[in-house]
Amino acid sequence: MPESIPATLIIDTLKDTFREARAALAAEVAEPPKHGHLGWILSVPDTHQKTVLAALDKEEQIRVLTCATEDEATTIAAGLHIGGEPCVLMIQHAGLYASVNTLRGVAMDGQIPLFYMIGLLSREKDKQPRESRHSMVRYCEPLLDTFGVPHARLEGPDDVHLIPEYYRLSLARKGPAAVLVGLETI
Amino acid sequence: MAPDVKPMKPEEILQIIHAQRGSAICVPTMTTSPHWRTIAPDDLSVTCVGFMGGASSLGLGLALAQPDRRVLVLDGDGSLLMQLGSLATVAGAAPRNLVHFLFKNGVYHTSGAQGIPGGLTVDFVAMAKGAGYRTARSIHDIEDFKHRLPELLKAEGPVFVELHTGLSEQTPMTAGGGVPFPRQVTDLRAKLLRPRARA
Numbered sequence: 001m002p003e004s005i006p007a008t009l010i011i012d013t014l015k016d017t018f019r020e021a022r023a024a025l026a027a028e029v030a031e032p033p034k035h036g037h038l039g040w041i042l043s044v045p046d047t048h049q050k051t052v053l054a055a056l057d058k059e060e061q062i063r064v065l066t067c068a069t070e071d072e073a074t075t076i077a078a079g080l081h082i083g084g085e086p087c088v089l090m091i092q093h094a095g096l097y098a099s100v101n102t103l104r105g106v107a108m109d110g111q112i113p114l115f116y117m118i119g120l121l122s123r124e125k126d127k128q129p130r131e132s133r134h135s136m137v138r139y140c141e142p143l144l145d146t147f148g149v150p151h152a153r154l155e156g157p158d159d160v161h162l163i164p165e166y167y168r169l170s171l172a173r174k175g176p177a178a179v180l181v182g183l184e185t186i
Numbered sequence: 187m188a189p190d191v192k193p194m195k196p197e198e199i200l201q202i203i204h205a206q207r208g209s210a211i212c213v214p215t216m217t218t219s220p221h222w223r224t225i226a227p228d229d230l231s232v233t234c235v236g237f238m239g240g241a242s243s244l245g246l247g248l249a250l251a252q253p254d255r256r257v258l259v260l261d262g263d264g265s266l267l268m269q270l271g272s273l274a275t276v277a278g279a280a281p282r283n284l285v286h287f288l289f290k291n292g293v294y295h296t297s298g299a300q301g302i303p304g305g306l307t308v309d310f311v312a313m314a315k316g317a318g319y320r321t322a323r324s325i326h327d328i329e330d331f332k333h334r335l336p337e338l339l340k341a342e343g344p345v346f347v348e349l350h351t352g353l354s355e356q357t358p359m360t361a362g363g364g365v366p367f368p369r370q371v372t373d374l375r376a377k378l379l380r381p382r383a384r385a
């Protein structure tokens with residue numbers, strides 16, 4: 001059975017992921033940007049990850065930018081990447097559907113590493129998402145498959161290692177990669 | 187209403203921006219892009235192409251990553267309407283180094299010059315001010331633009347400038363070509379971050 005993941009565990013994992021990204025960039029380039037923070041979360045608030053967003057409010061090392069649309073979040077992430085800043089898109093499935101043209105035009109055609117954390121709001125605990133009663137849960141993985149975006153599901157605290165793994169995967173394949181948050185975070 | 191002057195030529199505006207931009211990163215889109223690449227072929231630019239409306243967000247990401255550089259967005263009016271919420275997102279992030287130029291021609295020139303919703307009556311300056319840009323103004327006359335630009339490029343951002351223009355000679359459809367977007371991304375990233383030579 002899937003389990004909820006505590007916000008603090010996700011945030012600690014994100015910090016480690018950002019630290020690793022900065023260290024890798026510093027080894028690769030002569031002029032990495034110098035900032036006081038570790039990285040960016042670009043968010044259009046996801047109900048499913050709201051405990052993470054609430055905890056991030058108190059975090060000084062991670063900057064959160066709330067965007068009006070997921071199109072903006074995706075394109076801002078591209079600008080941050082070009083400028084050398086690590087970032088994570090934190091959205092929900094509906095936001096993925098709302099921004100597929102930008103996913104295609106920016107992340108895929110632009111060959112830009114973008115890492116998504118996508119909340120599967122309304123996902124039933126005892127069902128595979130593809131069997132959900134809710135279209136917004138059901139279509140998320142098939143849509144990512146259609147676009148060739150690699151994805152994995154966070155089904156409990158033991159799965160948070162997938163966050164740095166899929167972040168690295170987005171860098172390695174120069175394109176989007178996503179983890180789906182199976183249950184509401186706590 | 188607009189004063190009784192001829193609309194500015196986009197090509198002249200771009201020449202003036204190019205002459206004064208210094209080391210600013212530029213983000214052209216739609217009809218600003220073909221002429222921009224003829225006058226600034228190998229510089230700190232990245233074109234918003236293939237994701238209509240994204241120029242301001244691309245510029246915002248760059249401005250936040252590189253706060254010591256100016257970022258100049260060269261936007262289209264139809265494009266901005268497509269992602270109008272980006273005005274609030276830019277204003278909320280409040281990048282001091284971002285200048286957002288809007289080439290207001292009243293039409294979707296690139297797709298065949300169909301009128302944009304509301305045509306020339308849409309007041310983008312009021313929208314930018316309402317969203318919270320630090321400065322927002324419209325300019326109708328090329329001499330006035332030339333005169334004001336140094337101050338606009340120095341002002342604390344986000345700055346919004348609505349430029350009343352006629353139609354450009356070329357569009358991305360008539361001009362064709364250009365460096366593919368992923369190549370522009372890697373080139374600009376390399377210029378900004380300077381990859382170390384591999385041993």
Ligand SMILES: Cc1ncc(C[n+]2csc(CCOP(=O)(O)OP(=O)(O)O)c2C)c(N)n1
Pocket residue numbers: 101215216217218237238261262263264265266289291293294295296297302357
């Ligand atoms: C999502 C999306 N819808 C429609 C189009 C078709 N389209 C291509 S260019 C363009 C017009 C752009 O107009 P504007 O931003 O005003 O720039 P201009 O060409 O006038 O400089 C449109 C509608 C598109 N590229 N993407």
Ligand SMILES: [Mg+2]
Pocket residue numbers: 262263264289290291292293294295
């Ligand atoms: Mg136009």
